[in-house]
Amino acid sequence: MKPLVSEAIETYCREHSARPSALLQELEAYTIAHCAQPQMITGALEGAMLGLLIKLTGARRILEVGMFTGYSALTMAEALPEDGMILSCDVNPDTTAIAQSFFRRSPHGRKIEVRLGPALDTLAALEAGREFDLAFIDADKENYIGYYEAALARLRSGGLVVADNVLWSGAVLNPKHESDRAIVAFNDHMQRDGRVEHVMLTIRDGITLARKR
Numbered sequence: 206m207k208p209l210v211s212e213a214i215e216t217y218c219r220e221h222s223a224r225p226s227a228l229l230q231e232l233e234a235y236t237i238a239h240c241a242q243p244q245m246i247t248g249a250l251e252g253a254m255l256g257l258l259i260k261l262t263g264a265r266r267i268l269e270v271g272m273f274t275g276y277s278a279l280t281m282a283e284a285l286p287e288d289g290m291i292l293s294c295d296v297n298p299d300t301t302a303i304a305q306s307f308f309r310r311s312p313h314g315r316k317i318e319v320r321l322g323p324a325l326d327t328l329a330a331l332e333a334g335r336e337f338d339l340a341f342i343d344a345d346k347e348n349y350i351g352y353y354e355a356a357l358a359r360l361r362s363g364g365l366v367v368a369d370n371v372l373w374s375g376a377v378l379n380p381k382h383e384s385d386r387a388i389v390a391f392n393d394h395m396q397r398d399g400r401v402e403h404v405m406l407t408i409r410d411g412i413t414l415a416r417k418r
């Protein structure tokens with residue numbers, strides 16, 4: 206992921222936003238040192254935004270699609286009230302094991318319920334009546350429309366979808382690869398969707414916020 210603004214501006218924004226906890230800083234450093242594609246991590250700036258969104262909306266029940274080593278899940282868990290919970294989906298057992306080792310070290314880790322497996326299968330198998338206040342979509346781009354539809358069906362009225370990487374390092378303007386075209390299709394899908402009010406933000410790699418009517 207390449208930030209859309211210069212590295213200097215990105216760093217300045219991060220340094221003038223809420224600071225991550227010591228454990229989140231350790232998790233980020235561990236991910237960079239030990240994992241392939243560490244740039245997938247949400248990081249401090251987007252983490253600060255997610256935490257603020259949770260507090261502003263009063264969200265208590267969160268769905269996450271794409272956990273990786275758990276940075277965004279742990280950030281959101283720290284922002285949730287004591288009775289809050291996150292259902293977090295990922296398909297990679299190795300990065301999931303890293304995430305869980307960090308969750309165990311946090312007093313907020315018990316708020317995170319991990320589901321290992323393709324997220325579309327996990328979402329299709331969810332208990333009837335299970336609802337969420339906020340859904341964070343940050344997994345494989347080819348399935349974004351599927352994740353969005355499944356999440357929206359489970360979101361309460363007034364709930365929020367947060368979709369990451371919607372500008373895909375700018376590739377949306379000149380799509381060449383399958384993932385580029387998938388993000389373009391997702392953005393067009395949302396733009397036509399009268400069920401939500403939404404805004405696309407140029408924070409990091411592009412984030413769309415959509416409130417279910």
Ligand SMILES: C[S@@+](CC[C@H](N)C(=O)[O-])C[C@H]1O[C@@H](n2cnc3c(N)ncnc32)[C@H](O)[C@@H]1O
Pocket residue numbers: 245246247248270271272273274275276277278294295296297300322323324325343344345348
């Ligand atoms: C961008 S990373 C998520 C980053 C994470 N939110 C964070 O803050 O570090 C995308 C994740 O989606 C996962 N993923 C890819 N395909 C998936 C699928 N079909 N179902 C569930 N997760 C999937 C990958 O294993 C990867 O961990």
